Amino acid sequence: AQSVAQPEDQVNVAEGNPLTVKCTYSVSGNPYLFWYVQYPNRGLQFLLKYITGDNLVKGSYGFEAEFNKSQTSFHLKKPSALVSDSALYFCAVRDASNTGKLIFGQGTTLQVKP
Amino acid sequence: NAGVTQTPKFQVLKTGQSMTLQCAQDMNHEYMSWYRQDPGMGLRLIHYSVGAGITDQGEVPNGYNVSRSTTEDFPLRLLSAAPSQTSVYFCASRWTDTQYFGPGTRLTVL
Numbered sequence: 135a136q137s138v139a140q141p142e143d144q145v146n147v148a149e150g151n152p153l154t155v156k157c158t159y160s161v162s163g164n165p166y167l168f169w170y171v172q173y174p175n176r177g178l179q180f181l182l183k184y185i186t187g188d189n190l191v192k193g194s195y196g197f198e199a200e201f202n203k204s205q206t207s208f209h210l211k212k213p214s215a216l217v218s219d220s221a222l223y224f225c226a227v228r229d230a231s232n233t234g235k236l237i238f239g240q241g242t243t244l245q246v247k248p
Numbered sequence: 249n250a251g252v253t254q255t256p257k258f259q260v261l262k263t264g265q266s267m268t269l270q271c272a273q274d275m276n277h278e279y280m281s282w283y284r285q286d287p288g289m290g291l292r293l294i295h296y297s298v299g300a301g302i303t304d305q306g307e308v309p310n311g312y313n314v315s316r317s318t319t320e321d322f323p324l325r326l327l328s329a330a331p332s333q334t335s336v337y338f339c340a341s342r343w344t345d346t347q348y349f350g351p352g353t354r355l356t357v358l
Contacts, residue, residue: 138290143288166345168345168346170349175352176351176352177252177349177350177351178291178338178340178347178349179349180346180347180348183345185345224291228345233296233304234279234345235293235306236291236293238290238292239290240288240289240290241288241290
């Protein structure tokens with residue numbers, strides 16, 4: 135069965151420092167991986183996805199994610215964090231069936247302090 | 249484009265009451281889905297639809313019904329609300345591999 139794990143409930147980083155939000159996955163076949171962000175009292179917004187190709191994927195708001203097949207990881211990164219990046223981040227994998235369902239991790243709260 | 253819209257934004261129900269959460273999208277997406285979000289559990293799929301007239305169950309379908317009579321609308325019905333259904337509900341539509349989420353409905357069942 136497909137699954138996604140986000141091992142950290144919360145990540146704290148100082149503004150201007152690099153940030154990493156971790157995600158590991160378990161899928162059968164080739165993974166379709168996604169990152170979404172949720173700001174307070176808002177719906178989820180798409181950040182980026184990995185389908186195939188380069189292992190480093192660039193997305194919205196300066197975020198990028200590195201796909202590592204051997205470690206089954208898809209960590210979200212940003213070179214220089216902003217206070218406005220503080221939000222809840224979800225990693226997701228697409229279900230292997232043709233339905234295209236998404237399976238989400240439990241979410242990681244990113245807190246960027248000035 | 250309004251994207252994905254949901255009504256109401258907030259709702260309080262008493263145990264045993266029924267209600268319908270509305271979801272609409274104006275992007276002509278075939279695929280739509282309903283998720284619930286609970287603290288520490290991420291989003292869990294309730295029901296989904298791959299097109300008008302076609303629906304299927306997700307991970308946590310019990311206590312919920314859906315129908316899809318048009319491409320635009322995908323309402324979620326709570327038949328007899330229970331406190332365990334207190335949650336935030338998100339509707340989403342999908343184009344290729346990207347899902348677009350509505351703003352959510354915060355439901356409290358007393």
